[in-house]
Amino acid sequence: xxxxxLARRVYNHTWKLDPICRSLLDTDFYKLLMLQMIRGLYPDxxxxxxxxxxxxxxxxxxxxxxxxxxxxxDHARTIRFTKKEMIWLAGNTxxxxxxxFQPDFLAWLxxxxxxxxxxxxxxxxFELHFHGRWEETTxxxxxxxxxxxxxxxxxAMRSLGPFALDVLYARAKxxxxxxxxxxxxxxxxxxxxxxxxxxxxFLWQRWCVEALKEGIGxxxxxxxxxxxxxxxxxxxxxxxAHELPMVLAALADTEEELRAxxxxxxxxxxxxxxGNLLIVLPDTFGTEAFLHAAPDWVAGxxxxxxxxxxPVEGGERIISWWKERGQDPREKLLIxxxxxxxxxxxxxxxxxxxxxxxxxxxxxxxTNDFEDCAPKEIDSLKAISMxxxxxxxxxxxxxxxxxxxxxxxxxxxxxxxxxxxxGSEERxxxxxxx
Amino acid sequence: xxxxxLARRVYNHTWKLDPICRSLLDTDFYKLLMLQMIRGLYPDxxxxxxxxxxxxxxxxxxxxxxxxxxxxxDHARTIRFTKKEMIWLAGNTxxxxxxxFQPDFLAWLxxxxxxxxxxxxxxxxFELHFHGRWEETTxxxxxxxxxxxxxxxxxAMRSLGPFALDVLYARAKxxxxxxxxxxxxxxxxxxxxxxxxxxxxFLWQRWCVEALKEGIGxxxxxxxxxxxxxxxxxxxxxxxAHELPMVLAALADTEEELRAxxxxxxxxxxxxxxGNLLIVLPDTFGTEAFLHAAPDWVAGxxxxxxxxxxPVEGGERIISWWKERGQDPREKLLIxxxxxxxxxxxxxxxxxxxxxxxxxxxxxxxTNDFEDCAPKEIDSLKAISMxxxxxxxxxxxxxxxxxxxxxxxxxxxxxxxxxxxxGSEERxxxxxxx
Numbered sequence: 001x002x003x004x005x006l007a008r009r010v011y012n013h014t015w016k017l018d019p020i021c022r023s024l025l026d027t028d029f030y031k032l033l034m035l036q037m038i039r040g041l042y043p044d045x046x047x048x049x050x051x052x053x054x055x056x057x058x059x060x061x062x063x064x065x066x067x068x069x070x071x072x073x074d075h076a077r078t079i080r081f082t083k084k085e086m087i088w089l090a091g092n093t094x095x096x097x098x099x100x101f102q103p104d105f106l107a108w109l110x111x112x113x114x115x116x117x118x119x120x121x122x123x124x125x126f127e128l129h130f131h132g133r134w135e136e137t138t139x140x141x142x143x144x145x146x147x148x149x150x151x152x153x154x155x156a157m158r159s160l161g162p163f164a165l166d167v168l169y170a171r172a173k174x175x176x177x178x179x180x181x182x183x184x185x186x187x188x189x190x191x192x193x194x195x196x197x198x199x200x201x202f203l204w205q206r207w208c209v210e211a212l213k214e215g216i217g218x219x220x221x222x223x224x225x226x227x228x229x230x231x232x233x234x235x236x237x238x239x240x241a242h243e244l245p246m247v248l249a250a251l252a253d254t255e256e257e258l259r260a261x262x263x264x265x266x267x268x269x270x271x272x273x274x275g276n277l278l279i280v281l282p283d284t285f286g287t288e289a290f291l292h293a294a295p296d297w298v299a300g301x302x303x304x305x306x307x308x309x310x311p312v313e314g315g316e317r318i319i320s321w322w323k324e325r326g327q328d329p330r331e332k333l334l335i336x337x338x339x340x341x342x343x344x345x346x347x348x349x350x351x352x353x354x355x356x357x358x359x360x361x362x363x364x365x366x367t368n369d370f371e372d373c374a375p376k377e378i379d380s381l382k383a384i385s386m387x388x389x390x391x392x393x394x395x396x397x398x399x400x401x402x403x404x405x406x407x408x409x410x411x412x413x414x415x416x417x418x419x420x421x422x423g424s425e426e427r428x429x430x431x432x433x434x
Numbered sequence: 435x436x437x438x439x440l441a442r443r444v445y446n447h448t449w450k451l452d453p454i455c456r457s458l459l460d461t462d463f464y465k466l467l468m469l470q471m472i473r474g475l476y477p478d479x480x481x482x483x484x485x486x487x488x489x490x491x492x493x494x495x496x497x498x499x500x501x502x503x504x505x506x507x508d509h510a511r512t513i514r515f516t517k518k519e520m521i522w523l524a525g526n527t528x529x530x531x532x533x534x535f536q537p538d539f540l541a542w543l544x545x546x547x548x549x550x551x552x553x554x555x556x557x558x559x560f561e562l563h564f565h566g567r568w569e570e571t572t573x574x575x576x577x578x579x580x581x582x583x584x585x586x587x588x589x590a591m592r593s594l595g596p597f598a599l600d601v602l603y604a605r606a607k608x609x610x611x612x613x614x615x616x617x618x619x620x621x622x623x624x625x626x627x628x629x630x631x632x633x634x635x636f637l638w639q640r641w642c643v644e645a646l647k648e649g650i651g652x653x654x655x656x657x658x659x660x661x662x663x664x665x666x667x668x669x670x671x672x673x674x675a676h677e678l679p680m681v682l683a684a685l686a687d688t689e690e691e692l693r694a695x696x697x698x699x700x701x702x703x704x705x706x707x708x709g710n711l712l713i714v715l716p717d718t719f720g721t722e723a724f725l726h727a728a729p730d731w732v733a734g735x736x737x738x739x740x741x742x743x744x745p746v747e748g749g750e751r752i753i754s755w756w757k758e759r760g761q762d763p764r765e766k767l768l769i770x771x772x773x774x775x776x777x778x779x780x781x782x783x784x785x786x787x788x789x790x791x792x793x794x795x796x797x798x799x800x801t802n803d804f805e806d807c808a809p810k811e812i813d814s815l816k817a818i819s820m821x822x823x824x825x826x827x828x829x830x831x832x833x834x835x836x837x838x839x840x841x842x843x844x845x846x847x848x849x850x851x852x853x854x855x856x857g858s859e860e861r862x863x864x865x866x867x868x
Contacts, residue, residue, distance in 0.1 A: 090525050091525035230518060233517050
């Protein structure tokens with residue numbers, strides 16, 4: 001039947017708001033793991049999160065309407081966890097563990113809402129900040145990024161007619177499926193979706209996740225998106241992020257405390273989590289500095305997630321460090337998640353095969369690859385490198401150095417001080433695309 | 435955009451099976467409550483469930499294709515409870531109580547599948563039986579009925595073109611909404627959906643449930659359909675059914691045990707459930723006989739569900755019985771669920787207002803009222819009175835007398851014996867439409 005559904009058509013055409021953020025579970029799983037720890041150990045810490053657009057050439061405030069942005073942010077603030085979602089969080093098994101979230105944390109979460117935001121336009125960019133308790137502001141990272149990215153896609157597609165749109169998605173689907181077919185050749189590969197924050201749109205991410213699920217089966221190990229994990233009976237995946245060492249470093253009162261911050265985070269973490277959640281993210285203040293000063297027990301953790309060095313190089317460095325510390329890399333896990341696409345995944349998988357367990361957290365190039373898909377070139381359909389990072393903790397600047405100076409964030413003075421303390425060994429400038 | 439989605443169109447047109455039963459939760463909640471008790475107390479009992487079409491004039495086997503029926507029944511047998519569903523059953527609150535389902539029951543349920551069926555055609559009807567353990571066969575009641583009813587609707591609509599179908603659903607929706615508007619006048623009314631078994635289709639039941647939710651708000655207390663309850667964050671409602679006294683009576687070895695069976699069921703029930711789940715279904719072997727011989731503690735239960743006497747008459751009878759037993763009816767609950775429509779609901783609500791608490795379990799006339807909706811008259815769009823009842827327990831005939839001899843089921847010899855034992859006081863023959 002091709003009759004037009006009149007009610008639906010009018011409803012669609014008088015749509016007040018097509019919400020981008022549909023649920024508080026539409027976030028990355030690691031935010032919930034970190035949140036439980038933040039609330040447990042650092043409930044009084046204030047942390048400001050700020051939007052940072054690394055592609056200065058892209059003038060976000062010219063592409064996106066401020067009113068629409070405010071509507072979406074306001075809408076996200078009205079959302080609560082639903083009864084079904086709370087039941088699922090309490091009852092599901094995560095990383096093989098039941099009740100990973102404690103009852104008092106879940107009781108608190110049931111009333112959670114996103115805190116206020118501060119938005120203004122400046123030089124063609126949006127200045128978007130979230131001030132307040134760390135245990136609240138941290139939850140803005142993913143929805144803020146997803147909202148801006150999807151508003152950007154929507155704006156980019158506004159000039160396209162129905163045929164052009166049809167072709168756009170046809171090409172994008174064909175592209176994803178070609179990637180799926182290439183990955184199918186490696187049944188022992190382990191891939192998961194890490195593409196929430198920079199996705200083209202929520203519905204597109206869902207399409208990609210379902211395509212991977214159908215296409216590569218067991219090789220698809222899950223998604224970082226908690227809502228999609230729930231809705232599609234997939235594993236929710238993710239561990240921890242740079243914000244933990246960044247905040248702890250900012251809170252340090254002495255140079256000694258500052259040097260110890262990256263390891264203090266791991267000590268905190270292992271009081272909450274174990275097993276495959278014991279994954280080190282070593283590059284916050286440079287991987288070399290981290291490995292050099294790491295206590296021996298760090299080598300006992302399950303794995304590393306090198307996030308800014310090139311995969312082969314970064315992985316080899318960690319393997320040799322494990323060996324130095326008497327560990328067998330074949331029992332260890334390397335999780336790659338920085339700017340991956342099929343080429344890198346294939347190459348890295350083949351390179352390390354049999355020498356170390358690997359897993360790939362595939363992000364932007366999975367959920368937002370529309371290159372050459374539009375019938376005419378549309379610059380603003382291209383994903384940009386935008387992050388939402390902690391910028392201050394208890395009034396002090398928060399800093400990330402990274403292994404790639406292009407990915408560093410923070411006040412220049414503070415960066416300079418951190419570089420003096422942690423050194424700048426092996427830091428190599430590389431272009432950041434996503 | 436009105437572009438045709440080619441992939442979807444081809445998928446729809448090459449559809450192998452449009453499943454009617456989508457989930458094992460697509461059943462009535464009382465089946466799960468009873469199942470837990472059956473499995474706990476009567477795990478070794480065998481019970482046969484059989485389809486009974488009370489409208490002999492409707493030749494089911496002429497309306498429905500046997501192959502399609504087998505496909506749907508076979509498909510239902512492939513379904514398992516999903517991870518998300520199991521988590522929800524374990525974590526949700528039912529009737530204000532957490533963990534109403536015990537862990538060992540849930541562990542067993544996780545592997546549950548519907549048992550085999552026996553199907554043949556005879557005299558234009560289907561003979562459909564489910565033999566085996568009571569703890570398995572009981573779960574066929576609702577899917578079997580829902581499958582046959584939906585296959586009947588589909589067959590009935592096959593002759594309609596796109597316009598006729600459009601008008602059919604337009605009228606049916608208008609009709610439901612007029613009912614909603616009438617019920618809106620009584621904000622203190624309490625209505626729930628009991629329409630799974632005889633629904634027009636799953637999607638139509640969902641539409642009706644969502645219409646009631648939006649239309650009468652708090653006055654809509656929930657649905658007996660567990661899947662819809664989960665998906666729409668509504669309460670799952672229901673208590674117990676005739677099969678419990680029917681099986682216990684069939685198992686009785688002496689006349690004394692047979693007379694005691696209806697009360698034995700209640701004793702069993704209250705070892706599992708309490709509060710608003712303590713609802714007596716009195717009419718299995720005639721309400722008069724039940725009330726007459728009932729021990730005093732039965733009057734202490736929360737309420738009654740008179741299921742075959744006319745609502746006002748049946749309700750009054752129970753109220754006077756409560757008074758005889760020194761109970762205040764204003765603290766009691768009457769649940770009406772037999773052949774209700776807006777007229778009966780309104781009238782009954784007004785009649786009892788202030789004298790007893792009432793609730794209405796609205797079934798067939800909510801989820802399958804297409805009278806005068808099709809552009810031409812289609813007899814087979816009209817709901818029929820069909821049930822799936824226990825017919826044998828451990829090889830002995832199972833009997834229901836009911837307050838309405840038209841609703842009696844069982845072997846004529848056995849019915850005769852039961853009537854001698856329980857009497858036939860106040861049983862009045864009334865036409866059964868749904």
